[in-house]
Amino acid sequence: MYDGWKIIIGIIIFLGIATFPILYDLGKAAPPPPEPKIDTPEIKKMVEKKCVEPKSLMKIEHMVMLKDWRDWYVREGRSIYIAADGKQYNISLSNTCMKCHSNKKDFCDKCHNYAAVVPYCWDCHIEPKEEGQL
Amino acid sequence: MSISRRQFLKIAGASAIVGLGGISAIDILQRGQFEASQVSKDPKALVGKRWAMVIDVKRLDEETMKRCRDVCHRIHNVPDIDKPKEEIKWIWKEDFEHAFPGQEHEYMGEDIKQLPLLVLCNQCDNPACVRVCPTKATFKREDGIVMMDMHRCIGCRFCMAACPFGARSFNWRDPRPFIKKENPEFPTRMKGVVEKCTFCYERLAIGQRPACVEESKGALIFGDLEDPNSEVSKILRSKYTIRRKSELGTRPSVYYIT
Numbered sequence: 249m250y251d252g253w254k255i256i257i258g259i260i261i262f263l264g265i266a267t268f269p270i271l272y273d274l275g276k277a278a279p280p281p282p283e284p285k286i287d288t289p290e291i292k293k294m295v296e297k298k299c300v301e302p303k304s305l306m307k308i309e310h311m312v313m314l315k316d317w318r319d320w321y322v323r324e325g326r327s328i329y330i331a332a333d334g335k336q337y338n339i340s341l342s343n344t345c346m347k348c349h350s351n352k353k354d355f356c357d358k359c360h361n362y363a364a365v366v367p368y369c370w371d372c373h374i375e376p377k378e379e380g381q382l
Numbered sequence: 383m384s385i386s387r388r389q390f391l392k393i394a395g396a397s398a399i400v401g402l403g404g405i406s407a408i409d410i411l412q413r414g415q416f417e418a419s420q421v422s423k424d425p426k427a428l429v430g431k432r433w434a435m436v437i438d439v440k441r442l443d444e445e446t447m448k449r450c451r452d453v454c455h456r457i458h459n460v461p462d463i464d465k466p467k468e469e470i471k472w473i474w475k476e477d478f479e480h481a482f483p484g485q486e487h488e489y490m491g492e493d494i495k496q497l498p499l500l501v502l503c504n505q506c507d508n509p510a511c512v513r514v515c516p517t518k519a520t521f522k523r524e525d526g527i528v529m530m531d532m533h534r535c536i537g538c539r540f541c542m543a544a545c546p547f548g549a550r551s552f553n554w555r556d557p558r559p560f561i562k563k564e565n566p567e568f569p570t571r572m573k574g575v576v577e578k579c580t581f582c583y584e585r586l587a588i589g590q591r592p593a594c595v596e597e598s599k600g601a602l603i604f605g606d607l608e609d610p611n612s613e614v615s616k617i618l619r620s621k622y623t624i625r626r627k628s629e630l631g632t633r634p635s636v637y638y639i640t
Contacts, residue, residue: 322531325523326421327587339421343567371572372532374459374564 282362285354290347300331300344311367314341342373350376426589430606432526433505433581434614434635435592436623441601442498447475450500450594450602454579457593459570461560470551472579473502473594481626497640500602502594503528503549503579504626504634511541511550520576526607526635527581537574546627547634550578607635 249255291297299306301313320326321339329337338344349355352375360367423429454460454473463469479486481499509528511520519534520541542550556573564570568584571577582592590596595604605612614637617623623637 318533320421322529322533323521324421325423325525325583325587327424327427328422330420330422332420338424342569368572372569374566374570376566 282358284358288350300337346376424587428586428589430525431608434607436603436614436617436637438601438639439497446598446601447498447500449597453593453597457565459561459565459568461557463560468554476501504547504636505581507633510544510632514540514544527583529580532575535575541576546630550576552576
């Protein structure tokens with residue numbers, strides 16, 4: 249093999265770089281999952297603390313729901329969502345979801361940052377003003 | 383182990399059927415979490431088949447036009463950008479010769495040239511912008527409103543090239559710093575999308591007429607063309623009205639009484 253040692257050193261360096269992220273985290277516990285806060289004034293006022301749909305469903309499927317809401321409202325012009333328990337809600341991110349969850353930083357951002365997802369909702373939709381913000 | 387051609391084809395065929403069947407079974411089972419049947423229109427919503435507007439130019443003046451423009455731009459978070467090439471407008475004042483090109487002539491008096499004309503998206507019945515949009519970001523609703531779905535707009539500006547009325551504006555930059563006071567109930571836009579008047583679909587959905595109509599003290603009249611008893615239908619039957627560039631065949635829904 250011509251220049252064999254060069255090739256072998258190259259392979260070792262490559263393997264070192266390629267496996268570094270795995271080796272670096274080896275044996276370390278995963279960072280604890282975030283706990284989004286639901287202690288906003290609006291939610292504290294509620295007698296029965298309940299979202300549009302059950303928490304378990306919202307946790308996993310809220311993005312599907314928001315996408316459906318978006319299409320129903322913008323494309324089909326239907327603005328009332330009837331939840332499984334028969335309660336009616338206005339389809340609106342800023343005026344329904346964020347009226348209760350007015351703590352975007354401690355609610356939305358917490359999990360989204362943890363999972364490294366960057367939803368583009370806030371490029372257009374106006375987030376509620378939080379304390380310490382202009 | 384050897385396998386005959388016949389056996390191979392049998393196995394391949396059977397696994398293809400199982401695979402495809404499985405995929406569609408998953409599709410069917412997974413649907414239904416947020417069924418479309420769980421959604422309805424607001425009972426308060428104004429319902430029409432083809433919304434239209436009549437602009438009574440005789441009842442317009444500078445102050446009314448400014449109020450109409452200001453209320454529209456305020457509630458829809460339209461930025462106030464001072465450069466003509468980057469400005470964004472939903473409803474604005476226009477000269478006669480630009481609103482109705484070809485209708486002007488050199489013997490026209492100054493008072494006609496200076497008529498207080500308000501122009502906005504014509505909500506055409508045969509909209510050129512909808513035909514050219516490659517993503518269906520702009521589309522015609524059942525009630526005739528030519529609507530924008532900002533989630534889909536890719537900023538190609540075909541619609542701006544197609545619109546004969548210049549009713550569309552492009553966001554060359556992030557509009558937020560140019561909005562004096564944000565209306566938190568309505569979204570802003572982002573850099574790289576096209577926007578225009580949407581006949582206040584968000585107000586119609588809760589039973590209110592468009593904001594400019596409310597603000598115009600009767601100079602702008604809003605209604606359904608398909609309803610013979612609506613105010614716009616009555617006016618169009620009894621008075622002489624003109625539309626902008628009707629010769630182009632886009633069938634505008636904004637009529638002018640001059």
